Amino acid sequence: MLYPRMTSSRMVFELNGIWDFKLLKKKEERDAGRRLKDSMPMPVPSSYNDIYPGRDFADHVGDMVYQRTFTVTNPVKQGRLFLRFGAVTHTAEVWLNGELLGSHKGGFLPFSFEISKQSRVGENLLTVFVNNIVDYTTLPCGRVVEEEFPGLEQRTVNLPNFDFYNYSGIMRPVWIYTTPDVYIEDIEVYGKMDGSVYWKIQAEGESADKAKVTVRVLDAEGRCVYTGTGYSGSGRVEAPRLWDTQDPYLYRLWVRLQSKSGNVDEYTEIFGFREVSIRDCRILLNEKPVYLKGFGKHEEGGSRGRGTDMALMTKDLGLLKWIGANSFRTSHYPNSEEMMQLCDRMGILVIDESPAVGLNTGFTATGLLGGNPKGTWETLRTKEHHKHVMEEMVKRDKNHPCVIAWSAANEPASQEDGAKEYFAPLVALTKEKDIQKRPVTIVTYEGSTPKTCKVAELCDFLVLNRYRGWYDTEGNLKGAAVKLKEELEGFHVRCPEKPIMLGEYGADTIAGLHDLNARLFSEEYQTEFMRAYGEVFDSLPYIAGEHVWVFADFATAENIKRVDGNKKGIFTRDRRPKQAAYFLKSRWEEIRNPY
The missing domain is CATH 3.20.20.80 (Glycosidases)
Structure with missing residues (x-):
C-alpha cells in the first residue's frame, strides 16, 4: 500500500486534528448518518485513553465513535478519491454520509477505501466506530471477563495477555487523496549490492493492464541513473552507493503510468541498494x-x-x-x-x-x-x-x-x-x-x-x-x-x-x-x-x-x-x-x- 504523497497527478489532504468523540455504552443506538450529541473534542492521531481524567474513561471496554466533517471541491472529484487510515486500534467500521464503506481488523497497519461515489461536493460526514477489545481472535490477544459483586452492576473487564497498556483509538494519521481513473496501486522495488534493481508495479482501473509504464531510478541528488519500462522488470545501476548504518544513502524509483486514453499517474518510491x-x-x-x-x-x-x-x-x-x-x-x-x-x-x-x-x-x-x-x-x-x-x-x-x-x-x-x-x-x-x-x-x-x-x-x-x-x-x-x-x-x-x-x-x-x-x-x-x-x-x-x-x-x-x-x-x-x-x-x- 503506497504512502500518501503529493505528486504531479495526486493531491493529498490530511484529516488530522480535533474530531468529535464519544464512548458508547453496551447496546447504545448507533446512527452513522447524524451528528453526534454529547460529544467531546478528541485529537487525531492519538490514543484516546489519557486525554481526559477518569478511570472509567481510560479503561473503557468496547465501542467508541469518532466523527468529523470535511469538504470536497469540484477539482477533487475529477478522478478517484480515497480515504486512508494509518491505523485504528483494534477494529474500525467506517461510514461516510451514512453509507458503510467497510471495516478493518488489526490495530497497527493501514487500510483505505475508495470514496469516489460516496463523497459529494461540499460537506461530508465521516463516522468511525472503533472497538478496543482484545480476545482470543485478535492480535494482540486477551480475555474478556464479566465480574460480579453482590449489590453492584456486572462489570466487563478486558485482560490483555501482554505487558503493555491497551491504548486504542485512531492512533495514526488520516488522509484523503486523489488519483487518476487508472492509477498506480502498489510498487515493489529492490536494489542489490551489484546495482541490480528489480521492480513490480500494480495498477488499477479500466484497461490498466494495457497502460504504458516507465520507471526511472534517481539518486539522492535527483540525477537519473537508470531508465526502464514495463510493469515488472530488472536493470542495473553502475557503481551504486550502498545503504548502511553509517551512510544511509537513498535512491528513488519514479514511476509513470499512462493509460490508452492518455490518463497519467506518477509516484516516487524510496529505496536503497543493500543486501541482508x-x-x-x-x-x-x-x-x-x-x-x-x-x-x-x-x-x-x-x-x-x-x-x-x-x-x-x-x-x-x-x-x-x-x-x-x-x-x-x-x-x-x-x-x-x-x-x-x-x-x-x-x-x-x-x-x-x-x-x-x-x-x-x-x-x-x-x-x-x-x-x-x-x-x-x-x-x-x-x-x-x-x-x-x-x-x-x-x-x-x-x-x-x-x-x-x-x-x-x-x-x-x-x-x-x-x-x-x-x-x-x-x-x-x-x-x-x-x-x-x-x-x-x-x-x-x-x-x-x-x-x-x-x-x-x-x-x-x-x-x-x-x-x-x-x-x-x-x-x-x-x-x-x-x-x-x-x-x-x-x-x-x-x-x-x-x-x-x-x-x-x-x-x-x-x-x-x-x-x-x-x-x-x-x-x-x-x-x-x-x-x-x-x-x-x-x-x-x-x-x-x-x-x-x-x-x-x-x-x-x-x-x-x-x-x-x-x-x-x-x-x-x-x-x-x-x-x-x-x-x-x-x-x-x-x-x-x-x-
Whole structure:
C-alpha cells in the first residue's frame, strides 16, 4: 500500500486534528448518518485513553465513535478519491454520509477505501466506530471477563495477555487523496549490492493492464541513473552507493503510468541498494557482519499514548544514535510508517514485528506467567487473522531498506505441542510475500528452552527473551550469568549454524534510586545487570546482537507487579537517561564492527 504523497497527478489532504468523540455504552443506538450529541473534542492521531481524567474513561471496554466533517471541491472529484487510515486500534467500521464503506481488523497497519461515489461536493460526514477489545481472535490477544459483586452492576473487564497498556483509538494519521481513473496501486522495488534493481508495479482501473509504464531510478541528488519500462522488470545501476548504518544513502524509483486514453499517474518510491543475509552464525549487511546493538522499543509516551508523534520519534532515534545503538525491534507491533521512513533516512536497522503478542493462554494481564493454560494452540482462533496481518505488514514495509528481518510473534507458547504447525505456514507465507527473502524469526521466552522449543528450526536466527537475575535468580547476577550462558550454549548445540541474539533482557529500575550494594530496583543494579549479560555475550562467538528491554519506561495494565508501569527503561518515559545508559553508551561505542 503506497504512502500518501503529493505528486504531479495526486493531491493529498490530511484529516488530522480535533474530531468529535464519544464512548458508547453496551447496546447504545448507533446512527452513522447524524451528528453526534454529547460529544467531546478528541485529537487525531492519538490514543484516546489519557486525554481526559477518569478511570472509567481510560479503561473503557468496547465501542467508541469518532466523527468529523470535511469538504470536497469540484477539482477533487475529477478522478478517484480515497480515504486512508494509518491505523485504528483494534477494529474500525467506517461510514461516510451514512453509507458503510467497510471495516478493518488489526490495530497497527493501514487500510483505505475508495470514496469516489460516496463523497459529494461540499460537506461530508465521516463516522468511525472503533472497538478496543482484545480476545482470543485478535492480535494482540486477551480475555474478556464479566465480574460480579453482590449489590453492584456486572462489570466487563478486558485482560490483555501482554505487558503493555491497551491504548486504542485512531492512533495514526488520516488522509484523503486523489488519483487518476487508472492509477498506480502498489510498487515493489529492490536494489542489490551489484546495482541490480528489480521492480513490480500494480495498477488499477479500466484497461490498466494495457497502460504504458516507465520507471526511472534517481539518486539522492535527483540525477537519473537508470531508465526502464514495463510493469515488472530488472536493470542495473553502475557503481551504486550502498545503504548502511553509517551512510544511509537513498535512491528513488519514479514511476509513470499512462493509460490508452492518455490518463497519467506518477509516484516516487524510496529505496536503497543493500543486501541482508545470514552465514556462519552471523547476520550480514552488504556481506559484512553486523552486530545488532539496541533495544526492544515501544511506540509510546506522554498523553498521546501510542498516537503518532513526529517530534518524539525523531528524538528517540537521536537518542539511539547518541547511545551507540544501530537497531531496534518494533516490539510488539509494526511501528508507524513515519518511523520506518525516519529509520531509512537515519540508518537504523529494524526487526519488524507483527502484533502477535499474548499467544499464550498461560500469560496474565501483565504478561507474566500465572494464567490458566488450556492448550494455547487449541484455544486461540487467530491463525487466519495472523496470516492476513503478516501479508499486510510485508506489503506495507517491503521496500524499506531499514527492515532487515521479520518477527512473526513475541513470546508465544512455542514450547507447546501445536506451535510448529501454527507457525510453519506463517514463516513460509512471509518469505513468499517478500521479494528480498529477508530473515524471519519468532521471539521466544524462558519457557521455551533448548529442549522444549518447537519452533527453533523454523527461524533463520534465534531471538531469545531472558530475565535471569530478575524474574528468577533475582539479585544473584553471578548465578544468573551461569544460567544464561548454559542456555545459550544449549541453543547453539541444537542450531549450530543459526545466529543467536537476546531480544529482551532487563531489570525494573526506579530513576533516582541508588544503593551502595546495587540492590534490586536501583540504578546500580540495572547497570550491573547489563554488565553481567554483556560479559556472557562477549564470551560466545555466535552471539549476533543484544537488544535491551526496554528503550524507555512505558505504561502497562494496572497490577501490583507494576508500579506506574514497566520501569525497565534505560530512559525514563520522558526520555531522561538512567545510569545504565552511560554504561551501554561506553560498551556499544567499544564494540567495533563495520556497522
